[in-house]
Amino acid sequence: MVDPRKSELPTAAAAAPELPVAPQIPEVAPSTLPRSVSAPETAPIGIFDSGLGGLTVAREIMTRLPGERIIYFGDTARVPYGPKSPDTVVRYSREITAWLIEEGVKVVVVACNTATAHALDALQADFAIPVIGVVEPGARAAARVSDSGHIGVIGTAGTIASGAYERAIHAAREDATILAAACPLFVPLVEEGWLDEDATRLVAHRYLDPLRAATVDTLVLGCTHYPLLKPLISRTMGGGVRLIDSAEETAAETCRVLAHMGLAADPAGRPTHRFVASDAPEHFLRQGQRFLGEAIERVEKLTLG
Amino acid sequence: MVDPRKSELPTAAAAAPELPVAPQIPEVAPSTLPRSVSAPETAPIGIFDSGLGGLTVAREIMTRLPGERIIYFGDTARVPYGPKSPDTVVRYSREITAWLIEEGVKVVVVACNTATAHALDALQADFAIPVIGVVEPGARAAARVSDSGHIGVIGTAGTIASGAYERAIHAAREDATILAAACPLFVPLVEEGWLDEDATRLVAHRYLDPLRAATVDTLVLGCTHYPLLKPLISRTMGGGVRLIDSAEETAAETCRVLAHMGLAADPAGRPTHRFVASDAPEHFLRQGQRFLGEAIERVEKLTLG
Numbered sequence: 001m002v003d004p005r006k007s008e009l010p011t012a013a014a015a016a017p018e019l020p021v022a023p024q025i026p027e028v029a030p031s032t033l034p035r036s037v038s039a040p041e042t043a044p045i046g047i048f049d050s051g052l053g054g055l056t057v058a059r060e061i062m063t064r065l066p067g068e069r070i071i072y073f074g075d076t077a078r079v080p081y082g083p084k085s086p087d088t089v090v091r092y093s094r095e096i097t098a099w100l101i102e103e104g105v106k107v108v109v110v111a112c113n114t115a116t117a118h119a120l121d122a123l124q125a126d127f128a129i130p131v132i133g134v135v136e137p138g139a140r141a142a143a144r145v146s147d148s149g150h151i152g153v154i155g156t157a158g159t160i161a162s163g164a165y166e167r168a169i170h171a172a173r174e175d176a177t178i179l180a181a182a183c184p185l186f187v188p189l190v191e192e193g194w195l196d197e198d199a200t201r202l203v204a205h206r207y208l209d210p211l212r213a214a215t216v217d218t219l220v221l222g223c224t225h226y227p228l229l230k231p232l233i234s235r236t237m238g239g240g241v242r243l244i245d246s247a248e249e250t251a252a253e254t255c256r257v258l259a260h261m262g263l264a265a266d267p268a269g270r271p272t273h274r275f276v277a278s279d280a281p282e283h284f285l286r287q288g289q290r291f292l293g294e295a296i297e298r299v300e301k302l303t304l305g
Numbered sequence: 306m307v308d309p310r311k312s313e314l315p316t317a318a319a320a321a322p323e324l325p326v327a328p329q330i331p332e333v334a335p336s337t338l339p340r341s342v343s344a345p346e347t348a349p350i351g352i353f354d355s356g357l358g359g360l361t362v363a364r365e366i367m368t369r370l371p372g373e374r375i376i377y378f379g380d381t382a383r384v385p386y387g388p389k390s391p392d393t394v395v396r397y398s399r400e401i402t403a404w405l406i407e408e409g410v411k412v413v414v415v416a417c418n419t420a421t422a423h424a425l426d427a428l429q430a431d432f433a434i435p436v437i438g439v440v441e442p443g444a445r446a447a448a449r450v451s452d453s454g455h456i457g458v459i460g461t462a463g464t465i466a467s468g469a470y471e472r473a474i475h476a477a478r479e480d481a482t483i484l485a486a487a488c489p490l491f492v493p494l495v496e497e498g499w500l501d502e503d504a505t506r507l508v509a510h511r512y513l514d515p516l517r518a519a520t521v522d523t524l525v526l527g528c529t530h531y532p533l534l535k536p537l538i539s540r541t542m543g544g545g546v547r548l549i550d551s552a553e554e555t556a557a558e559t560c561r562v563l564a565h566m567g568l569a570a571d572p573a574g575r576p577t578h579r580f581v582a583s584d585a586p587e588h589f590l591r592q593g594q595r596f597l598g599e600a601i602e603r604v605e606k607l608t609l610g
Contacts, residue, residue: 077383077393083384084381085585185494185499185504192489194490198507199511279393
C-alpha cells in the first residue's frame with residue numbers, strides 16, 4: 001500500500017535535488033508490450049511463481065480485476081528459485097510460460113522476483129504475448145512516490161544480488177539513491193506463520209535498522225512473501241516511510257496492460273480460477289489460503305521437468 | 306556429541322520402567338547389509354544430500370575414516386527436499402544413487418533426513434551395495450544412551466511429519482516415550498550464519514521449551530544443519546540433556562558397516578575427495594566450508610533431471 005502521507009523524515013537535499021515527481025515515467029513499460037496478440041479477451045491470465053508466494057500477486061489481481069479468469073502455476077517441485085543459477089531459472093520459466101500459453105492465456109505475469117530478475121527479458125523475447133514481471137512495477141512506483149529519492153529495497157538474497165531493482169529504479173529515476181538489503185529469514189518466518197512474534201521483530205530490526213538509519217523515505221517489498229509482514233515492517237521502519245507492495249503494483253500494471261491492448265475481460269463475470277502445482281498439491285491447498293486470503297478448493301498437479 | 310554425564314533431570318519412573326540399557330540393539334542394522342558386493346575397498350564412499358547440510362556427515366566420516374575417498378553430491382538444483390512429495394524424493398534419490406554407483410562407490414550414505422525417511426527402503430531394495438541412512442544410527446544411539454526413555458527429536462517439518470525417527474527409536478526400544486518437534490527456522494538461521502544471536506535464542510526457546518518441560522533426557526538432532534547449532538541447543542536444553550548428533554552416529558555406522566563387510570580402505574591413505582553439485586557450484590564452494598569445517602577447492606557441476 002502506498003502511504004499517501006508526506007514523509008516526515010529529513011530529506012538529504014545534497015543527494016536528492018528537487019525534481020518534479022517522475023515526469024519521465026511512462027504509464028506502461030514499453031518492454032511489456034508484445035509483438036502480436038492472438039488470444040481473445042475472454043482468455044485467462046497466467047501467473048506463475050516458484051511456489052505459493054505469488055498468490056499475493058494473484059490476490060491483488062483478483063481484487064482489482066474481478067472478472068478475469070486466472071491460471072496460477074506454483075513450481076513447488078523446484079521451489080525455491082533463489083539459490084539456483086540464472087540459466088536454470090530461465091529454463092524453468094520458459095517451460096512454464098510455454099505451458100501457460102498452451103493453456104490459452106492472454107498474458108503471463110511472472111509473480112516471482114527471482115524469475116523476473118533472471119528470465120523476464122528472455123520470456124519477452126521468446127513469446128508473442130505480453131509478459132509482466134514483478135520488479136519493474138514496484139521499482140517505477142517507488143521512483144514515482146519517493147520525495148527524497150532515498151529508496152530502500154528488501155528481498156531474498158538472490159533478488160538483491162541480481163541488482164534488478166536498483167537497475168529498474170535507476171532507469172526510472174536517475175537521481176535515486178538506493179540501499180538494498182537481503183532479508184533471507186523473512187520467507188521462512190512467513191511460512192512458519194510468525195507474522196508478529198518477538199523473534200520476527202528482532203530479525204526485522206537486524207535487517208531494517210540500517211535502512212532506517214539511512215533515512216530512506218520509501219521501501220520496496222521486493223518479495224512476494226513480504227506483504228504478509230507489512231504491519232510489522234511498517235512499525236519497524238516508522239510511519240513516515242512509504243511501503244511499496246510489488247504485488248499491488250504488478251496488479252495495477254496488469255490492469256494497465258490489458259486496458260492498453262483491449263484485452264480486459266467483462267468485469268461483471270465471476271470466473272472460476274485454476275491452481276496448478278508441480279508437486280505436493282495438498283500442501284498448496286492447505287497453505288495457499290494464507291497468501292491468497294481465501295480458501296482454495298482444488299489444486300491440480302502437473303509434473304514438469 | 307553424546308554427553309557422558311548422567312542425566313540430572315528427574316526421570317518419570319511410571320513411563321520408563323528400569324531396563325538394562327538396550328541389550329537388544331545389534332551393532333549393525335541388518336537392513337543396511339547388501340545382497341552382494343562388487344566394489345573393492347579402494348573404491349570411494351558416495352554421500353548425497355539435497356544441498357550442503359550433508360557435509361556435516363561428510364566431515365564426521367572424514368574425521369573418523371581419514372583414509373576413505375569421498376564423492377559428495379549436493380542436489381542444489383532441487384534443494385530442499387522437505388516440502389516435496391515422497392514419490393518425487395524417491396525418484397531423485399534413485400537417480401543420484403545410480404549415478405554414484407556408476408562412479409564406482411562401494412557404499413552410499415544418504416546424508417539427508419528427508420531422503421532417508423522417504424527413500425532408504427527403496428534404495429536398499431533396488432541397489433546391491435550397502436545404503437546407509439541418517440535416521441537409524443541416531444535413533445539407535447538415542448535408544449541406547451537414554452536413561453529415562455524420554456527422548457526428544459527435532460528436525461525439519463518434513464522429517465518430523467514422516468515419523469521416521471519415532472519408528473526407528475521404537476523399533477530399538479519399545480518403552481521409549483518420544484516427543485518430536487519441527488524446527489523449520491533452524492535451517493535458514495544456520496544458512497544465515499546466525500549461530501548464536503538473540504533471534505536464534507528466542508527461536509530455540511520457542512521450539513525447545515516444550516521438550517525441556519517434558520523432561521526428555523536425550524535429544525536427537527534430526528537434521529544435518531543442526532550440528533552447527535549444538536552449543537546453543539545444548540544451553541537451551543540444559544546441561545543434563547544428551548544431544549545425539551545424527552552426523553556423528555552415521556559416520557560411526559559407516560565405519561561399522563565397512564569393517565563388517567571387509568571394505569575399509571587403508572587408513573594411512575590421504576585421498577582426494579570430489580564435491581559435485583547439480584547447480585550453482587560457486588555457491589557450494591563459498592558456503593560449504595561452514596558445514597565441512599575446511600575449505601573446498603573445487604566443485605564439479607552435474608545436471609540431473
